[in-house]
Amino acid sequence: MTFDSSLLQSLLFQSVNGFASASGLFLVAAGLSIIFGVTRIVNMAHGSFYMLGLYGAVTLAPRLGAVLGPDLGYWAAVACAALGVAVLGALVEVVLLRRIYGAPELYQLLATFALLLVISDAVLWLWGPEDILGPRAPGLSGAVELLGRNLPRYDVFLALAGPAVLAGLHLLLARSRFGRLIRAATQDREMVAALGINEALLFTAVFALGAGIAGLGGALQMAREPANLAIDLSVLGDAFVVVVVGGMGSIRGAYVAAVLVAQVKALCIALGTVEIGALAFNLSRLTLVAEFLIMALVLVVRPHGLFGRPQAAIPHRGTSEAPLRPLGRPARLALLAGLALLALLPLAEGTFPYAPVLALDMLIAVLFAASLHFIMGPGGMDSFGHAAYFGLGAYGAALAATALGAPTPVALLAGIGVAAAGAVLFGWFCVRLEGVYLAMLTLAFAQIVWSVAFQWEEVTGGSNGLFGVWPDWPFDSRAGLYLAALVLVALALLAIRRMVFAPFGLALRACRDSSLRAEALGIPVARVRWLAFALAGTMCGAAGGLYAFAKGSISPEAISVSRSIDGLVMVLLGGVESLAGPVLGATTLTFLKDNVMRETDYWRALLGALILAVVLVAPGGIAGALRRLRFRAGRAP
Amino acid sequence: MSVLEVEGLAKAYGGVQALGGVSFTVGAGELLALIGPNGAGKSTCFNIVDGQIRPDRGTVRLAGREVTGLPPRRMARLGVGRTFQIAAVFDSLTVLENVQAALIAARRQTFALWRPAATIAREEAQHLLEQTGMADHAGRPASELAYGDVKRLELAMAIASEPLLLLMDEPTAGMAPAERLALIELVKRLTRSRGLAVLFTEHSMDVVFGHADRVVVLAGGQIVASGDVDAIRADPQVRALYLGTGRAAGGRA
Amino acid sequence: MRHPYPLRTVFAGVVLMLAAMGAARPSQAADPIRIGELNSYKSQPAFLGPYRQGMQLAVDEINAAGGIDGRPLELISRDDGGNPGDAVRVAEELVTRERVDVLAGTFLSHVGLAVAGYAGKRKVFFLAAEPLTDKITWSDGNRYTFRLRASTYMQVAMLMPEAVAAKRKRWALVYPNYEYGQSAAETFKKLLKQAQPDVEFVAEQATPLGKLDAGPVVQAIADARPDAVFNVLFGPDLARFVREIDNRGALKDAFVVSLLSGEPEYLDPLKGEAPAGWVVTGYPWYAIDIPAHKAFLDAYRKAYDDYPRLGSVVGYATIKSLAAGIAKAGSTDPEKLVEAFEGLEVVGPFGPFTYRASDHQATMGAFVGTLGVKDGGGVMLDPKYVDGLSVLPSDAEVKALRPASD
Incomplete structure (x- = not known):
């Protein structure tokens, strides 16, 4: 042209x-x-x-x-x-x-x-x-x-x-x-x-x-x-x-941002296919992700959008969460017993053949939600784009398994590595922001990853994704993969618990409560949050890798906004202020979805109504409600 | 040698001179009060020493080492503790954990991922709480504390790293008069026993004239007077300054 | 100290979960034939409502006639959640707990491919009803997967004779930016270039699905001054596109060929604004006078008091195909079913068609016609049925396209 x-x-x-x-x-x-x-x-x-x-x-x-x-x-x-x-x-x-x-x-x-x-x-x-x-x-x-x-x-x-x-x-x-x-x-x-x-x-x-x-x-x-x-x-x-590009709360900013986004898109469409040397690139394909590219750029340069101001921190004295307590001996025993029961689940395959299938989906959801909770709860960093690391883990594992022919455990490790690299890279930018802006930058990165997976036909299989990602022996049976996932998820949850109660977790919670105080004590707030972000992304990558092997395929859907939202819903539904929250939330949501999808054509409304009920009855999530119940029971004569 | 040496600090905001060449020193075991009417440049001066603002000119030395413009995190590592006008502690941790967090940061163990933090520096934390009179509250969530106790907890955290210099921004703001004096006496005891240098700003003249060793008076970004408490009390310029604004004590920024 | 997990709670939880996961159906001797069907009912309601009605009509007809070898058909339908992850779990649920004999359904290409992959891995028979992607029968085809509907390649190829006959030099392409749109555009360019080497592609707009920014896109195409346009947009994007062309008075002399736009699902919402003169593939239910369709149309109208959409035909033909295959195999054993389906002949609403042994693709075709407006609604004028076999590559060519099968 x-x-x-x-x-x-x-x-x-x-x-x-x-x-x-x-x-x-x-x-x-x-x-x-x-x-x-x-x-x-x-x-x-x-x-x-x-x-x-x-x-x-x-x-x-x-x-x-x-x-x-x-x-x-x-x-x-x-x-x-x-x-x-x-x-x-x-x-x-x-x-x-x-x-x-x-x-x-x-x-x-x-x-x-x-x-x-x-x-x-x-x-x-x-x-x-x-x-x-x-x-x-x-x-x-x-x-x-x-x-x-x-x-x-x-x-x-x-x-x-x-x-x-x-x-x-x-x-x-x-x-x-x-x-x-x-x-x-x-x-x-x-x-x-x-x-x-x-x-x-x-x-x-x-x-x-x-x-x-x-x-x-x-x-x-x-x-x-x-x-x-x-x-x-x-x-x-x-x-x-x-709204975010303009700066939240700024009407004038919203207009300027709308003009910016619309003009960039119109320009991409108008230029159409451009040739640079021998390379031809169809700019109209960029309209799929243009707004998110703009948002990422704006937020990196201006952390509060074009016209936004730093938000006065919402004072939360008295409303902050109760200190986390390590588990006592009876609770640990109960957990071990529960784990043993779960390990025996495949024995019931004759009578409950679907149990390991659904349980595997639940395990993957638990790991996804727990890794998100690690940064949202103790870290105080809300992420609207956690699916990015799920997707990177899944695609990494799938590519390693199919294109490179790596054995299943190696492929899984490769997936985890890809997710970790992504989280390290994106996290560096994200942890410098606060609140909703941070959340929206995570979303922008997730959308960018999504659009790459969606459009890079030769490598990622484009919108259809990659197929034939089945695990090798002994993970190729339903029970085999389920047990491997059980071990992996249990280890990850243990690691999260240890980290939350370790000096690092203490520092992370400290940074969330008051970054001013943390800095004054010599805690490198940005680095603490960065490491947390990277660790969460890494664990999420493991969930993504398991997912690819469980489904035998992977498509850009795994990185979509709706998966990120699913993660948020799980964490909030379970209760953001408790380490058991994401576990409860993920199992509950997976279980509910599986059931309501079968029960009625209007399952979305039913799911919505159930979530609303939980929010109204238990505004602190399921874990919060359980705690209150137990508290009340403990007081009863 | 002084713990803190401030020389010729100047800072302007958009043509308005907030600070126009301020110099003073604080020695070990000494309490220096920085006072002055609103807009005198106290906060600017304080935040420059603390590392939150970079000065246009001038230097800050800590124990002889130039530290001008280093971020708060680095300053903390070099031996500066501080408390805030609105006390900042970690609400979702227990009182003991708050102090442990401070000790862990001071020992540079922040990035330990596996060992339970509860086992680290427990005795020292307990000891600090005893020194600040907070031992009875050790297991309580910080969010449940009364404000006076929050201030004392913050003090315990600020001295956990055994700093050379303690910066206190309005240490007694928001407290009842009896509590104020108790807190500043606590600070004074700790200062003497640990050989701490303390720089603090304060509106309460009872506190300043009752407990400071020396006073620096700022007005319009300049030092108008400095010296021991009696000299300042007698200084006609200072009297004029405070009578002029009609406030001698208890004013709020 | 409070304990978050008392022992009792954990036990109760696990027991409850197992109970809710449900035991598998016990199998009995005189069982009906169980068809496990999954589809994106929630995300694609406009197509799949009529599809479900078409399936039910076929099931009712077959059962009224005594079933297959005395065994009635039982349809177990599920929402696949509109994504591959949920779909594979739903397929597992149908196979493990409901113990279905065959799997059928899916609409979205990536969901269809994922379920096909599952079917290949677990050796379950799967009839993909609707997904259009060429990959499901070609590059990612497998032994256990067959596909009913004419693929993207076939739909494009059906339009080629008209596109070539128009003898236009400057073509513009507009398509939704995902595999379906991209592969349709690629196929179109390849086939047209073969037939007409001097053709020039002057503009190519790949628009985000469901989010067409119609003004700039129409203007960019018009500015390239094409004398013909190949359109792959459908649904709300198509309506936006058509209205914008009209508002701008753009592309007045351009010849337009358009994929799927004659299907009632996409044509009817346009009402009187249907773009007259476009050459489209579709389903002109009002203008098909073969007996097989007449019977289908009457039965459908009687049952639902509504006219059939293309989805109805697909649903109906899916069940008829399965019935014919199972009858031919004399069993629901997947291996026998695969053998029976290879070369299986079925009579559907469009007349007889075959499942090819070479690529497991059904030869059910589609109609090509020119859009016009009649009584305030869009119709296809002079529709011609194009047999699927006439636009498919030969068995030998297909062999090279199917590396992954068997």
Whole structure:
């Protein structure tokens, strides 16, 4: 491709397209940013609000059109859908979230994730599986000419709608009392409480506003895309990226980030295939991961996004977890007995042939969750991208076993090595960040690893993955692999326990509680956290390697966001404040999934409802609830 | 030789001179109070000594060695302990574990991965808790302590590494008057018995004039007076400074 | 000190877990033939709802006629979770606990491949119903796996005669950025270049699945000034693409061939905006007048009061294939089933087709036609049935493509 005037014109024109796309991104992200800024809730259901806005609009438009005429009907449908979603947002806050503000941070994430599952099945039930294409915008369906090309009127409208909403929000925040409260709460929650402002009402209003903007964003897409069941998750990733790149809580930042992401993508698409020497590379393939590359770059250079400020640490005096205690003798004996029972499980294969199969999946999940918990619990580093190391371990083992023909144990070691190398590399960048920014950088790295596995056809098998990754004798039988996994997982759990109670674990917990104090004592905080990150990635790699051998294949799914989320759900479900938490959470979730998937077509909703029940009944996870039960039982006469 | 020698420290923020060439020394076994009205440059000076801020000019020497601009972690290793205005301890650890963590860091055993930490430096930790009057609380979670006890725990952790210099940022802030005096007396005892050099900032004039050996008074980024307690009390410039702001004691930054 | 794991709790937990994992079904002499079916019902509901109805219709028909050798068919259906890991576990559950005789199903290519790998390893018969990837019968094919639907290669090859006949020089390609889209594009380029050596590919857009940024993509294609386009987009991406082309008045004179766009699953949501003039593969249920399809259509409408989608045909033909294979083998033994399926003849809604012995691919074809709009909905005009065998490579060529089999 040569740089002539027609290319320049086409690039210029594509940048106009980029502004239309940016508005779409901004509208999803703005609401998320406001909600996070004030309530600190990482709202996983945000994409669902967007989806509901779109479904609401495509449903209402023809009906309202019949009454009000198509012109008015279209816009009335957009407005009604946005308002409806806002009301739903308020309801969610009042009925659900308000009950769990006292829970450790991130439990709101678990609740909103459950909500996402429930809403997605509710939409399937209400609207059916088929895509629904809404009407075009009346009066905006044609195109205007620009640079000798046609630009759809609706794109012009959208390109202006984003800045208009930005300006509106800016006015709201700058001029109104409500806006001042939002800004105050974003900067200092304590102060708002101290001022005697009704915090509950403020949170409800903020949640409604955020949800409403998402609903509006969805409704406005009616003219461009059909309502479909996959958009909740697909826009969620975009929204998070934009919010984080812009700096959480910064509306203006969200707009700038949306423009940045959309323009980079439009540029990749416009340039198409570029040839550098003999190498031809199709840049359009980059759009798969462009936003995450941008996020990784921005976070490495600016740890709080483009316009974000360091967040005042949320004071947690009195709410911090109870000191971890080593196990007593009876508990150790019980554990050994349990382990022995598990080792005998294959003997029951005649009667319970499925038991070793499911148990193997549980073991893998336990190791995955326990390694994540190591950095999330004692380390205080939330990772939204732990699947990266699971995937690296799995691909490393699979490649060693298939391409190099390595024996199973060697291949597993190779996988662990690859995962460790990845964790050492990515960890170096991640541990320098804090809170949600750290979590999002882990996610960005995971997505980058995913996209490499997804696109590197010659090595990783692309989107289909690698096959024929079966273990050698004696691990090729169900019992053989299960027992090997049992030994490996038991050793890893023992190692985690030892490390948590060793000086290193003490230092790790110390760094989590107060990095200021830890530094003042001479503890190298970054190095402690880096090593923890690397160790967690290494153990996670073992889980990934086992997974590849258990399934006989590996695909990019193993690195996907949904696997990372699974890990988070396991850790939170089990209880982040206890070492038994990830074990309980992983077995429970695997077990629940296996069963609900068989029981009903609407298993996602059922799973969501069960998770919600756990969150409401036991806001500290299962381990927390057990501890409370035992505490109560211990007090009873 | 002085434990701490500060010479010609200067720092400006965007054209505003926060500190304009400040020099002083602290000797072993000596308590030096750094006082002054709000915006006098106390915090800037303190954070430069501690390593959190790099000065534009000037040097910080610890036991004769130049340490200007070293990060807090390195300063700790070289023998600087510190406490914070809002006491920082490890809430999810027990009181004993807090001190053990400090001792383990001082002994550079942080990266031991296998041996249980509970067995390491137990006696020393217990001893430090006794010295600070916290022995009865050893098994309690730090998060359950009363604020005065948190301050004492923090002190125990700060001296665990047997530092040469102890930096205390408003050691008695947020405490009841009786507790304040008890704490500063504890500090003084430890200082004398261990030969510690202590640099502290303080708003409570009772504490300063009751217990400091020497006082340095900052205003507008300059030292306006320094000397022993009686000299400072009598210094007309200092009196004017404090009367001028209408506060002689108990003010808050 | 509190103990997190009292002995009783551990025992109770293990016992409870075992109980919930469930004992295996005891096998009995007069058992029905058990078909273990797994599919991504949750992640692909639009295709698989009708698919399930098609399967059930076939099961009901066969059982009403007395089953196979007096044994009724029993369908045990499971969600595969939409990912290979869960799918392999579900397959294990069907085989070990439910003791099914055969496995069938799957929609997504990577899930299909994983289950095929499992079937090959554990020597279980597996009929892959829907996954399109060429690998499942070629590069990763194995002895125990057969595939019903026309593969990506076949679908592309069916469109070739029309693409060549159009005599266009400047082609643009747009496809979803994963194996299906990539291999369709590769096949298309290869086959077209063979037939028409002077062809030029002027633009190639690989878009993230389900996240097509329609404006920039359509503009980039239009800016390359192609006179023909090969499209592999489907679902929501297709709707976005079509609407954007219309809004921009782009590609007005371009000739478009498009994969799968004539299938009701993807065509019907477009309603009156279906892109007239595109040459597509698909399923024009309203315009097929062979007796086999008539019977299927009537029975389906009677049973569900709805018209069949392509999924219905696939589900129906899957069960009919299994029934025919089991009847021919006279047994559900996997080895005998494999032998019976090699060369097995089945009559499906599209008429008779065969499972080739060489690559285990069914020759069930598809329809090629030109899109038009009728009564506010998209239809395929003048659809022609293309037999799968006519677009498959010869047995000798296939041998080289199947290194891993047997």
